[in-house]
Amino acid sequence: MNATTLILILLAVFVIVFAAVGIRIVQQSQTIIIERLGKYHRTLTSGINIIIPIIDQPRKIIWRYVREDFDGRKIVHFKTKDRIDLRETVYDFPRQNVITKDNVGTEINALLYFQIMDPIKAMYEIENLPDAIEKLTQTTLRNVIGEMDLDETLSSRDTINSKLRIILDEATNKWGVKVNRVELQDINPPRDIRDAMEKQMRAERDRRAKILEAEGSKKSMILEAEGFKESQINKAEGEKQAEILKAEGDAMARVKRAEGEAEAILKVTEAIAKNGDPINYLVAMKYLETFKEMVSGEDNKTVYMPYEASGILSSIGGIKDLVKG
Numbered sequence: 001m002n003a004t005t006l007i008l009i010l011l012a013v014f015v016i017v018f019a020a021v022g023i024r025i026v027q028q029s030q031t032i033i034i035e036r037l038g039k040y041h042r043t044l045t046s047g048i049n050i051i052i053p054i055i056d057q058p059r060k061i062i063w064r065y066v067r068e069d070f071d072g073r074k075i076v077h078f079k080t081k082d083r084i085d086l087r088e089t090v091y092d093f094p095r096q097n098v099i100t101k102d103n104v105g106t107e108i109n110a111l112l113y114f115q116i117m118d119p120i121k122a123m124y125e126i127e128n129l130p131d132a133i134e135k136l137t138q139t140t141l142r143n144v145i146g147e148m149d150l151d152e153t154l155s156s157r158d159t160i161n162s163k164l165r166i167i168l169d170e171a172t173n174k175w176g177v178k179v180n181r182v183e184l185q186d187i188n189p190p191r192d193i194r195d196a197m198e199k200q201m202r203a204e205r206d207r208r209a210k211i212l213e214a215e216g217s218k219k220s221m222i223l224e225a226e227g228f229k230e231s232q233i234n235k236a237e238g239e240k241q242a243e244i245l246k247a248e249g250d251a252m253a254r255v256k257r258a259e260g261e262a263e264a265i266l267k268v269t270e271a272i273a274k275n276g277d278p279i280n281y282l283v284a285m286k287y288l289e290t291f292k293e294m295v296s297g298e299d300n301k302t303v304y305m306p307y308e309a310s311g312i313l314s315s316i317g318g319i320k321d322l323v324k325g
Contacts, residue, residue: 021053025122030083031119033059043119058082060125064131066094084122088180090116091130095186096138098145100153104193108145109185112168118176126175133172137182140167150189157184 025048026032032044044051061084065077074094084148099105114133116122126132144163145153153160161182171311176196189197 013149018053020052024049024051024058026083031086032083033119033123035059042122042126061123061317062128064128066131066134084116085104086115086116086119086121091133093134093137095188096141096143100145100150101147102149104150104189106153107146107186107188108133108141110137110141110164111181111183111185112179113181113183114168114172114177114179116176117154121174129175129177132175133168133177134145136171137164137168140164140171148195154187154189157187 024032024044025046026046028046030046032042032049034041034051035058036052040059041056044253052155060080060082062078062080065079066074091114093110093112095107095109095237097105118128123127141164144160144167148156148160161184165179165184168182172179188194
């Protein structure tokens with residue numbers, strides 16, 4: 001093998017090694033921190049990038065994660081990589097024991113959604129970003145829950161999420177991280193507290209049921225009373241109308257009778273004026289009315305005979321003559 005062939009072989013090996021080590025393809029939404037001789041040099045963006053082998057080296061990232069297995073035991077994982085993911089990341093924190101303001105121990109499981117906005121700060125400002133975010137979330141969660149009672153904690157998840165997000169986002173800003181959302185998955189008080197709360201909720205439901213039943217009975221009684229009231233009003237209104245109609249009928253009958261009597265008196269007066277003495281007529285009528293009152297009555301068994309029957313007959317005869325006239 002001559003020198004020229006050896007040189008070509010070495011050159012080919014160098015090209016292959018350079019291509020394998022010096023050319024880096026970065027995926028979309030990822031980045032690589034490059035250090036030259038141990039010092040930050042540049043940040044590789046998505047696409048094809050060329051670095052100088054040996055001189056330029058990607059910064060290794062060793063991140064520590066804590067996970068829970070199916071039995072609830074905490075397991076620590078270490079992940080080594082040279083690429084930083086710029087997409088939003090969800091981190092499921094293990095259950096944390098916190099104490100509320102009224103001294104009730106509670107287990108809380110939280111989800112954290114964060115995104116690396118500045119890879120340089122995330123690499124050089126903090127040693128282990130996930131572990132730091134986890135510890136910061138734990139302390140912040142204890143501080144927030146420690147200011148609230150258990151009932152307030154159970155009913156104010158949105159408030160707790162908002163406070164945690166604001167505090168964590170402000171604290172992680174110098175690490176080049178933006179905290180987008182914080183969600184509390186589970187809030188588990190002790191068993192005896194849960195039993196007491198269940199009894200309280202059952203009693204509250206029974207109380208509401210009794211209140212609804214009482215309100216229903218009350219409304220039923222009110223409607224029944226209103227119906228009776230309306231029926232009485234309608235009945236009274238009907239009786240009133242009947243009395244009015246009856247009174248109007250009596251008044252019309254009296255008017256008709258009065259008109260008839262007036263007309264009769266007028267005719268009698270005209271007849272008396274033409275054919276006889278009105279004094280005889282009036283005396284005869286008064287005599288007959290008085291005799292009628294004397295003999296009338298259911299229990300009256302006495303027979304009355306006028307003392308002067310001829311006077312009555314003469315009076316009646318006089319009335320007869322007047323009527324004929």
